[in-house]
Amino acid sequence: MTSIMTNSxxxxxxxxxxxINNDMxxxxxxxxSGYRVESAAxxxxxxxxxxxxxxxxxxxxxxxxxxxxxxxxxxxxxxxxNSAIDVVSEIKAKLVAARxxxxxxxxxxxxxxxxxxxxxxxxxxxxxxxxxxxxxxxATASGSKEIVAGFNRDSAGLVTLTTLGVDTSSTxxxxxxxxxxxxxxxxxxxxxLDPDATGTATRDYFLIDTGSTxxxxxxxxxxxxxxxxxxxxxxxMIRVVDSMLTQMTDAASNLGAVNKRISMQDDFVSNxxxxxxxxxxxxxxxxxxxxxxxxxxLQTQQQLGIQALSIANSNSQNVLxxxx
Numbered sequence: 001m002t003s004i005m006t007n008s009x010x011x012x013x014x015x016x017x018x019x020i021n022n023d024m025x026x027x028x029x030x031x032x033s034g035y036r037v038e039s040a041a042x043x044x045x046x047x048x049x050x051x052x053x054x055x056x057x058x059x060x061x062x063x064x065x066x067x068x069x070x071x072x073x074x075x076x077x078x079x080x081x082n083s084a085i086d087v088v089s090e091i092k093a094k095l096v097a098a099r100x101x102x103x104x105x106x107x108x109x110x111x112x113x114x115x116x117x118x119x120x121x122x123x124x125x126x127x128x129x130x131x132x133x134x135x136x137x138x139a140t141a142s143g144s145k146e147i148v149a150g151f152n153r154d155s156a157g158l159v160t161l162t163t164l165g166v167d168t169s170s171t172x173x174x175x176x177x178x179x180x181x182x183x184x185x186x187x188x189x190x191x192x193l194d195p196d197a198t199g200t201a202t203r204d205y206f207l208i209d210t211g212s213t214x215x216x217x218x219x220x221x222x223x224x225x226x227x228x229x230x231x232x233x234x235x236x237m238i239r240v241v242d243s244m245l246t247q248m249t250d251a252a253s254n255l256g257a258v259n260k261r262i263s264m265q266d267d268f269v270s271n272x273x274x275x276x277x278x279x280x281x282x283x284x285x286x287x288x289x290x291x292x293x294x295x296x297x298l299q300t301q302q303q304l305g306i307q308a309l310s311i312a313n314s315n316s317q318n319v320l321x322x323x324x
Contacts (some may be wrong), residue, residue, distance in 0.1 A: 080126025178215020
């Protein structure tokens, strides 16, 4: 039946054209944005996962910055410690030279004084971002410093932070606020280091006197030379300086190990961020080859739909020929 009131063919053609136009709009949005899932309306599950992982990646980026800051602090502390080790090694060599008969100990002491000043300078200069792990100006131990190293999310969606600890109490060279806290300022018993000791009486020595009165002050003998310094006293000084050198070497080794761990963690976080980006991309990114092919097909369908609608609308005009 042909009707001029209801054009079923035109209605069908129009519905098809609307569907094609809607598909074209979606395809064009994917091509222009680059996303297959741009909003929750596109795919709620994938959008939720992608949004959460993007947020985690931002947190990991901050962790990477924190690792860089931590690495800088460790590098500065290690550089200062390494320089101090060289100076203390020089002090030890000077004391060994003072053991030789006929040596002017007072002249060697002048060199020791300058070397001590250098140690103080190195310790005070080894500071980064307001933190100094070699020079403690407080009356309490500096304790452990933490570096943010990781951001974790478990299967239940709960998040935790991973930290790296650095025991800066073992790296303190100068106890500016409490001499008993510094490797170079605290008392060290030479008697305990003497393999030939016959008694238990302590023979305490320290290298640097800070003049601190806020904490426990060193009560032993300062490592210094005079014309009356005996060979036995020089021997004790050498043993004490060697003990300091051992402690400093251990501290430098720990700093080096932490520095290596930070470097490995930084590489891991960088690779993890790349993996997360790739995973999110697989969920929400549009395949541009597929979308461009689909757009070409929809453009062809749209042209055919327009033609079909035009033909359907012309059917009503053909009725007029029956009344001529």
